Amino acid sequence: MATATQSSWHVLSRVCASIFGSYAFSWGFIALGASSLIGFGTEFHEASSLTSMLGFLIYLAAFCWAFIAASLARVWVVLAGGGALMTAVGWWVSRGG
Amino acid sequence: MFANFRLSFAWLHTWFGLVLGFVLMVAFFFGSLSVFDREIDRWALPQTRIEAQPMPSFDKILASRFTTITEPDPEEREAASKRVTQPLPEELTPAQWGAYTTHRDPVLGMYVGFAVPNSTLPDDYAYGEITIDPRDGHVLPRDQLALGSAFFYPMHFSLHITWYDIGYWIVALSAMAMLAAIGSGVVMHRKIFREFFTFRPGKKLLRSTLDLHNLTGVVALPFHFLWALSGLIIFAGIYFPVLDRMMQPLVEAHEREEAAHTGLDTHPSGKPGTLASVDAMMTAARERWASRGVPGEIGFLFVNHVGNSNTYVSIYRDSTDRVATAEGLHFEGSTGRVLFEDPPAGPIETVNAFLTGMHLQQFRHWTLRWLIFVGGILSSICIATGFIFFVEKRKHAHAAEGFGGSRWVDALAVTTVTGMVVATCFVLVMNRVLPEDLAHRDTWEKSSFWLAWLATLVHATWRSTAVLQARMSNAWAEQSWAIALLGALAVVLNAVTTGDHLGRTLAAGYWPVAGVDLMLLAAACVAAIAARKLQARAAEVVSVSPEVPDYA
Amino acid sequence: MHDAVLLAAALICTVIGMGWLALAMDAHWNQVRATRRSPRTVIILRVLGAAALVASLVLCLLADTATMAVLVWMMLLAVAALTVALVLSRRPRMLAPLIAAIPQSS
Numbered sequence: 001m002a003t004a005t006q007s008s009w010h011v012l013s014r015v016c017a018s019i020f021g022s023y024a025f026s027w028g029f030i031a032l033g034a035s036s037l038i039g040f041g042t043e044f045h046e047a048s049s050l051t052s053m054l055g056f057l058i059y060l061a062a063f064c065w066a067f068i069a070a071s072l073a074r075v076w077v078v079l080a081g082g083g084a085l086m087t088a089v090g091w092w093v094s095r096g097g
Numbered sequence: 098m099f100a101n102f103r104l105s106f107a108w109l110h111t112w113f114g115l116v117l118g119f120v121l122m123v124a125f126f127f128g129s130l131s132v133f134d135r136e137i138d139r140w141a142l143p144q145t146r147i148e149a150q151p152m153p154s155f156d157k158i159l160a161s162r163f164t165t166i167t168e169p170d171p172e173e174r175e176a177a178s179k180r181v182t183q184p185l186p187e188e189l190t191p192a193q194w195g196a197y198t199t200h201r202d203p204v205l206g207m208y209v210g211f212a213v214p215n216s217t218l219p220d221d222y223a224y225g226e227i228t229i230d231p232r233d234g235h236v237l238p239r240d241q242l243a244l245g246s247a248f249f250y251p252m253h254f255s256l257h258i259t260w261y262d263i264g265y266w267i268v269a270l271s272a273m274a275m276l277a278a279i280g281s282g283v284v285m286h287r288k289i290f291r292e293f294f295t296f297r298p299g300k301k302l303l304r305s306t307l308d309l310h311n312l313t314g315v316v317a318l319p320f321h322f323l324w325a326l327s328g329l330i331i332f333a334g335i336y337f338p339v340l341d342r343m344m345q346p347l348v349e350a351h352e353r354e355e356a357a358h359t360g361l362d363t364h365p366s367g368k369p370g371t372l373a374s375v376d377a378m379m380t381a382a383r384e385r386w387a388s389r390g391v392p393g394e395i396g397f398l399f400v401n402h403v404g405n406s407n408t409y410v411s412i413y414r415d416s417t418d419r420v421a422t423a424e425g426l427h428f429e430g431s432t433g434r435v436l437f438e439d440p441p442a443g444p445i446e447t448v449n450a451f452l453t454g455m456h457l458q459q460f461r462h463w464t465l466r467w468l469i470f471v472g473g474i475l476s477s478i479c480i481a482t483g484f485i486f487f488v489e490k491r492k493h494a495h496a497a498e499g500f501g502g503s504r505w506v507d508a509l510a511v512t513t514v515t516g517m518v519v520a521t522c523f524v525l526v527m528n529r530v531l532p533e534d535l536a537h538r539d540t541w542e543k544s545s546f547w548l549a550w551l552a553t554l555v556h557a558t559w560r561s562t563a564v565l566q567a568r569m570s571n572a573w574a575e576q577s578w579a580i581a582l583l584g585a586l587a588v589v590l591n592a593v594t595t596g597d598h599l600g601r602t603l604a605a606g607y608w609p610v611a612g613v614d615l616m617l618l619a620a621a622c623v624a625a626i627a628a629r630k631l632q633a634r635a636a637e638v639v640s641v642s643p644e645v646p647d648y649a
Numbered sequence: 650m651h652d653a654v655l656l657a658a659a660l661i662c663t664v665i666g667m668g669w670l671a672l673a674m675d676a677h678w679n680q681v682r683a684t685r686r687s688p689r690t691v692i693i694l695r696v697l698g699a700a701a702l703v704a705s706l707v708l709c710l711l712a713d714t715a716t717m718a719v720l721v722w723m724m725l726l727a728v729a730a731l732t733v734a735l736v737l738s739r740r741p742r743m744l745a746p747l748i749a750a751i752p753q754s755s
Contacts, residue, residue, distance in 0.1 A: 291674065291676075293671075293730065293734075294667075294671040294674070294677060294730065294733055294734040294737055295676070295734070296734045296735065296737070296738040297738065298738055298739075312731065312734050313731070316726075316727045316730040316731050316734070317724075317727040317731075319723050319727075320723070320724065320727060418714070419714060419716065419717070420716045420717055420720065421716070451716060455720060460717070462713070462717055462721075464653075464656050464721065465717060465720055465721050465724065468721065468724035468725070468727075468728065469724065471724070471727075471728060472724060472727065475727065475731070
């Protein structure tokens with residue numbers, strides 16, 4: 001199979017983004033989603049289960065997107081950056097913010 | 098990463114499929130065996146070859162057994178010692194008691210949860226477990242290995258790599274790679290509908306392997322997807338402990354609210370208390386279910402805050418007749434009155450309970466459980482044919498370049514396909530060969546499994562030098578012969594060492610042991626047929642460019 | 650709870666249904682019968698195939714509670730498709746009875 005026209009570092013970066021960036025993004029999604037739902041009055045276990053089940057599907061989508069997106073920089077910003085942002089906002093919401 | 102997304106998906110499918118495919122083989126093969134974990138336990142522990150028993154009397158049998166568990170298991174204590182900020186004290190306080198059984202269990206699992214003080218986790222326990230014969234309560238020796246439920250089953254979700262639970266994470270990543278491989282596979286497979294029924298075994302190996310890979314992948318696609326996803330969801334608490342780690346105030350607010358609403362305290366009172374007759378609670382539970390038209394047996398019995406004034410007993414029905422896991426009935430420990438009954442689950446929890454129950458398949462529906470077993474075997478074939486395709490596609494080019502890539506992939510493929518089955522048959526043989534009263538028998542059995550698997554890796558590596566000349570490795574055929582021999586030997590040894598040969602078990606209708614013997618014989622037959630065909634194929638000489646150096 | 654006869658019937662229905670769906674495809678029709686067929690025949694085979702799969706689902710629902718039945722049906726589809734594919738790869742003529750009612754020259 002022909003390897004990418006990109007360098008090995010690029011490939012390694014993509015792989016790291018797909019595995020770890022997606023994890024950060026999913027964690028952030030769950031943090032923001034669960035705290036928001038609970039804040040809106042959703043029952044605790046319902047909110048927790050829904051966001052974590054969706055979290056796995058979000059991870060899958062992010063994982064695949066990391067490989068088909070044209071810009072590697074965008075992948076890192078969206079996944080890692082977006083994940084960190086959602087985590088922070090989610091934490092803030094959980095504190096009653 | 099590539100010019101178009103189909104190429105990117107092809108890269109993803111190939112490389113994640115290859116690297117994590119080796120882990121997925123383990124997960125799906127041992128997952129398939131886990132459908133019959135209790136039956137394999139019966140075969141491996143002849144003294145437990147009795148009929149399935151219901152949950153015995155708590156007051157007469159279980160209560161005294163719980164007090165014999167005075168400390169957590171050594172591995173549990175060790176793992177807990179890594180989670181605490183102060184050294185663990187010698188004596189730990191028992192906080193929880195649990196006993197569980199299903200419609201297939203002749204023996205009963207019991208555990209004590211010891212409270213772990215100064216832990217970095219909010220509610221931390223270390224567990225000590227025993228297995229008892231419910232008819233009289235005698236404890237089974239600790240070093241007898243339940244090969245099915247205590248070895249093959251945990252292998253499939255943790256690879257037995259317990260160092261900081263890394264095994265769970267490796268399996269999780271491979272499950273995610275499986276989901277991505279399914280999606281990317283569908284994108285890559287342009288003729289997915291037209292070639293839905295296509296299998297051309299007469300064509301060249303590359304074509305027929307790809308046909309079989311596509312066939313097994315597509316016809317059982319919903320199964321592959323649902324089981325990989327549900328496996329991840331079951332352990333969501335390990336993979337995404339977001340609320341526990343980051344939002345303790347929310348968790349504690351919920352716990353307080355739930356304790357007030359249900360009457361079930363989150364924390365022990367610290368004041369001593371008594372436990373009323375739990376047998377009366379068990380009878381009350383059974384009567385309640387019967388009055389609702391869903392009579393049943395008790396699947397799980399749980400005592401929280403052991404010895405405290407606010408102790409409570411939770412009783413769950415063994416849900417043999419539905420997919421989802423069961424709701425609990427909670428009794429006040431000191432008086433035996435019903436404190437709270439879990440209401441029917443909300444919509445999300447229903448989905449969660451369904452996916453969990455589906456994956457664990459503890460229900461009583463042998464047709465469906467056999468079909469799930471077949472699904473797992475199809476997944477294993479899909480992954481194995483993926484490896485074979487990878488090697489076949491590249492071995493000529495690699496041989497011409499003098500590159501060893503295909504050789505190593507082939508060696509690892511043999512190890513995780515035939516090698517894994519060899520090791521499985523070997524441990525069953527050793528289970529019969531080792532003396533019954535050997536000290537640390539469980540360690541001997543586990544070691545024999547790992548050594549056998551290592552031996553198949555060494556053998557595969559040695560034989561795969563043929564791939565360097567674009568020929569087929571003889572390891573495939575040779576390990577298939579080993580499976581045939583070891584499988585048949587295991588059945589013979591069972592007959593010789595226990596007297597429960599197929600004549601006797603079939604006549605008595607004792608299916609757990611008869612079933613395992615029959616499966617071993619079937620596997621041995623299939624392996625022997627495969628071995629002959631593989632030998633014939635390996636003997637074919639493939640023309641190779643004369644510039645290829647000799648790597649023998 | 651579950652009825653072995655109903656489930657056996659469901660399996661047979663699923664295999665027949667998958668057989669009809671396979672024979673609706675040119676490549677597999679040609680494995681069983683050398684003559685050409687009309688577009689109408691193709692549609693009939695697809696409809697019959699789908700109907701047989703639905704019938705199998707109904708049989709599963711009669712045998713078990715809904716959630717179990719759906720899982721059983723999903724797995725039966727996989728086993729049936731695999732069976733038809735293996736039969737087509739080894740002895741395709743075994744599927745001839747499925748199109749016996751269709752006249753040779755249609």
